[in-house]
Structure formats: C-alpha cells, structure tokens
Amino acid sequence: MSTPARRRLMRDFKRLQEDPPTGVSGAPTDNNIMIWNAVIFGPHDTPFEDGTFKLTIEFTEEYPNKPPTVRFVSHMFHPNVYADGGICLDILQNRWSPTYDVSAILTSIQSLLSDPNPNSPANSMAAQLYKENRREYEKRVKACVEQSFID
Amino acid sequence: MGDEGETMTNNVSENSEPTANQDELILAQQRQIEKEISDNIPLVGELDSVISLNKEYSTDDIYLEKIKDLASKYSYVRRTRPDGNCFFRAFSYAILEKLLCDKDSFIKFYKIAENSKNVLVELGFQQFTVEDFYDTYMEVLKRLKDIENIGEAKKELHNVFNDQGYSDYMVVYLRLLTSAQLQKEHDFYSCFIEGDRTVADFCHQEVEPMYKESDHIHIMAACSALNTGVRVLYMDRGTGNNVTKHDLPEGCSPTVHLLYRPGHYDILYP
Numbered sequence: 001m002s003t004p005a006r007r008r009l010m011r012d013f014k015r016l017q018e019d020p021p022t023g024v025s026g027a028p029t030d031n032n033i034m035i036w037n038a039v040i041f042g043p044h045d046t047p048f049e050d051g052t053f054k055l056t057i058e059f060t061e062e063y064p065n066k067p068p069t070v071r072f073v074s075h076m077f078h079p080n081v082y083a084d085g086g087i088c089l090d091i092l093q094n095r096w097s098p099t100y101d102v103s104a105i106l107t108s109i110q111s112l113l114s115d116p117n118p119n120s121p122a123n124s125m126a127a128q129l130y131k132e133n134r135r136e137y138e139k140r141v142k143a144c145v146e147q148s149f150i151d
Numbered sequence: 152m153g154d155e156g157e158t159m160t161n162n163v164s165e166n167s168e169p170t171a172n173q174d175e176l177i178l179a180q181q182r183q184i185e186k187e188i189s190d191n192i193p194l195v196g197e198l199d200s201v202i203s204l205n206k207e208y209s210t211d212d213i214y215l216e217k218i219k220d221l222a223s224k225y226s227y228v229r230r231t232r233p234d235g236n237c238f239f240r241a242f243s244y245a246i247l248e249k250l251l252c253d254k255d256s257f258i259k260f261y262k263i264a265e266n267s268k269n270v271l272v273e274l275g276f277q278q279f280t281v282e283d284f285y286d287t288y289m290e291v292l293k294r295l296k297d298i299e300n301i302g303e304a305k306k307e308l309h310n311v312f313n314d315q316g317y318s319d320y321m322v323v324y325l326r327l328l329t330s331a332q333l334q335k336e337h338d339f340y341s342c343f344i345e346g347d348r349t350v351a352d353f354c355h356q357e358v359e360p361m362y363k364e365s366d367h368i369h370i371m372a373a374c375s376a377l378n379t380g381v382r383v384l385y386m387d388r389g390t391g392n393n394v395t396k397h398d399l400p401e402g403c404s405p406t407v408h409l410l411y412r413p414g415h416y417d418i419l420y421p
Binding site: 003005007061065084086094095096097100101122 | 172175277319320323
C-alpha cells in the first residue's frame with residue numbers, strides 16, 4: 001500500500017543510495033520500509049573515530065510531518081545518548097522540520113558525536129566527564145568504539 | 152512497557168543517571184493528547200450554523216453576546232481540528248474552495264503554484280524534500296482543476312483535506328511558501344520578530360515545522376505568498392459586545408474569512 005510516508009521513504013532511500021553522505025549509511029529492513037537499520041562511522045579526529053555504531057530508525061505514517069524514533073543499538077557513551085540508546089537531539093524533537101530526510105538525520109547525529117552538548121545531558125556521567133575530565137571521557141568512549149566492532 | 156521498567160532499573164543501579172528517557176515520556180503523553188483530539192474532531196468539518204457555537208459557551212455571557220454579533224454578519228462556520236495547523240489548513244481550504252467557483256482565477260493560481268518550486272529552490276530549500284511536497288500539492292490542484300462540476304470539485308476538496316496524508320502535505324507546502332515569503336522580504340518582517348532571532352531562524356523554528364501555531368506574521372506572509380487577502384474576526388473575552396474584524400493586508404478586499412478564538416482558527420461563510 002502506498003501512503004505518503006511510504007512513498008517519501010522510498011525517495012529518502014533512493015537519495016541515500018545515489019548521493020550518500022560520507023560516514024553514514026542506512027536502509028529499510030527486508031520486510032518493512034517503516035523500520036530502518038543505519039550505521040554511523042565515528043567521525044575522524046574525535047574519540048569516536050573508527051567506531052561503527054548501529055542504529056534503528058522507526059517511522060510512523062506521520063513521517064515526514066513527525067520525526068522518526070532513532071535509537072543507538074550499539075552501546076554508546078555520550079552526553080546526549082540515554083542508557084536505552086535514545087538520542088537527545090533538538091531536530092528529533094521540537095525542532096523537527098518536514099524538510100529533513102534520513103540523510104539529514106544521520107549527518108546531524110554524526111555531528112552530535114563530534115560536538116556533544118553537555119548542557120542538555122541524557123547521560124550525566126558522560127556530560128560531567130566531558131566537561132571535567134576529558135581523558136577519562138575519551139577512555140570510556142574508546143571502550144565503546146572497541147565494543148562496536150564486536151556488536 | 153517492559154522497556155520503561157528496564158530503563159528505570161538501570162537508573163537506580165547507575166546512580167549517575169538522572170532520568171528515564173524524559174523526552175520520550177513527554178512525547179508519549181503529547182501523542183496521547185493529540186490522539187484524543189484527532190479521534191473526536193475531523194481535520195476539516197462540515198458547514199455548521201454560526202449559532203451552533205453557542206453550545207460551546209452555554210454559561211458564558213460575553214461569548215454569547217459576541218456570537219450574536221457574529222451571527223449578524225456570517226451564517227456558517229466550518230470548524231478545523233485544533234492541532235496547531237489550523238490557520239494553514241483553514242486558509243488553504245477556504246482559498247481553494249473560493250477558487251473552485253472562479254475557473255479563471257483558479258488557472259492563474261495554478262500557474263503561480265506551478266512555478267513555486269523553483270522559487271523555493273532558488274531560496275536555498277533542498278530540492279529533494281521540497282519536490283515531495285510540491286508534487287503532492289500540484290497533484291491535488293490538478294485533480295481539482297480537472298473536475299468540471301463545482302459541487303463535485305468541492306466534495307473532492309473536502310475529501311482531500313480530510314485525508315491526513317494529503318491534508319498535511321497541503322499544510323506543509325503552504326508553510327514552505329510562507330517561509331519563503333518571509334525570507335524573501337526579511338528586511339520588512341525582521342521588525343516583527345522578537346528577540347535576536349534572524350528571519351531564517353524564525354522560519355526554521357516557527358513556520359516550517361508542523362503543529363506550530365500561527366501568529367499575525369505567519370498570516371501576513373501567507374497572504375502575500377498566495378497574493379490574497381483575509382479577514383479575521385476576533386472573538387475573545389475582551390470588552391464590548393462585538394467581534395473585532397481585521398483585514399490582512401490592511402485595506403484588502405478579503406477572499407477568505409476566518410474566525411479567531413484564542414489559539415484557534417475556523418472558516419466563516421456569509
């Protein structure tokens with residue numbers, strides 16, 4: 001059945017294949033276009049470098065008028081990622097605009113890895129270490145990077 | 152449910168976690184409220200007499216007096232769903248409904264709409280996403296244009312605007328056109344924006360996102376984008392027994408008449 005959401009997701013997928021941004025990839029799951037798997041590669045020159053972080057993106061029929069639910073499946077240590085993998089990012093909540101697509105979502109999350117916002121913490125330990133003990137923060141992040149190879 | 156329980160336990164065991172996923176809890180509650188509204192109120196309702204508004208204010212003398220005044224000027228009201236998109240939905244519906252009775256104006260409107268995607272792309276909107284809304288918008292306009300019988304066309308308009316997928320796309324596209332208008336004339340509109348936000352910021356935060364309510368500034372820009380005028384009848388608890396009318400832009404001869412009650416717009420008919 002073709003609905004605006006499904007039609008739009010086909011377009012998002014096509015664009016992601018034809019014009020993929022560096023360091024991210026994503027595709028619908030085999031039997032359901034409303035659920036996608038995605039991977040974000042840790043950005044260079046950040047402690048996340050070399051990590052391959054897996055995510056799921058769940059859309060509703062209200063997409064693109066409402067944002068999808070995006071969640072890290074890989075274990076993350078980041079000031080703006082909750083213990084359950086949920087992401088605290090304005091464009092996924094109150095600043096969502098229907099002009100964003102999957103590409104834009106993934107690249108925004110990628111830049112969140114490079115530039116955490118410790119003032120709006122979802123993981124207060126990560127936020128505190130990020131602000132006060134950068135070495136320890138990086139150590140904990142590196143552990144996630146290594147774990148991401150195994151996951 | 153299981154997930155929530157798990158998160159809570161994690162929080163207790165790891166003392167440093169301040170919250171369950173608060174964002175999701177808030178969003179879930181918001182969704183629940185929205186669902187109650189959407190289950191009970193259609194996106195765009197049938198015509199109802201202005202006097203029917205009395206039911207909503209049976210014990211409120213100020214409103215009852217004002218409804219009496221409103222009823223002396225208008226006969227019917229068409230309610231829209233209060234979901235933050237009411238202005239855009241009401242405006243878009245009302246203007247198309249009017250145009251259906253005037254083929255020449257409709258064709259003119261259609262031609263301007265056809266070219267609007269290029270205007271948006273030139274302003275820096277991403278072609279790929281704009282195209283999605285534009286295609287649907289034009290599909291609806293074309294469908295309406297091709298129906299000869301006015302009554303049939305109005306019925307189709309009503310159906311389209313009550314089909315959430317189409318209806319919301321019509322709203323989004325008008326939001327984009329409004330945003331483009333604001334940005335094109337940013338010198339003028341910047342005076343109306345509070346704080347130190349730029350017009351572009353304002354558009355990204357208050358105009359383009361769905362469910363964001365409309366203010367005076369949205370209405371001015373939307374009128375200007377569609378090259379039309381609107382009369383808004385204000386009905387609130389303010390002093391006096393009369394509703395207050397306001398034409399936008401000032402001095403225009405309005406094609407669309409809207410009823411404003413604090414936080415909400417409906418369509419009015421003579």
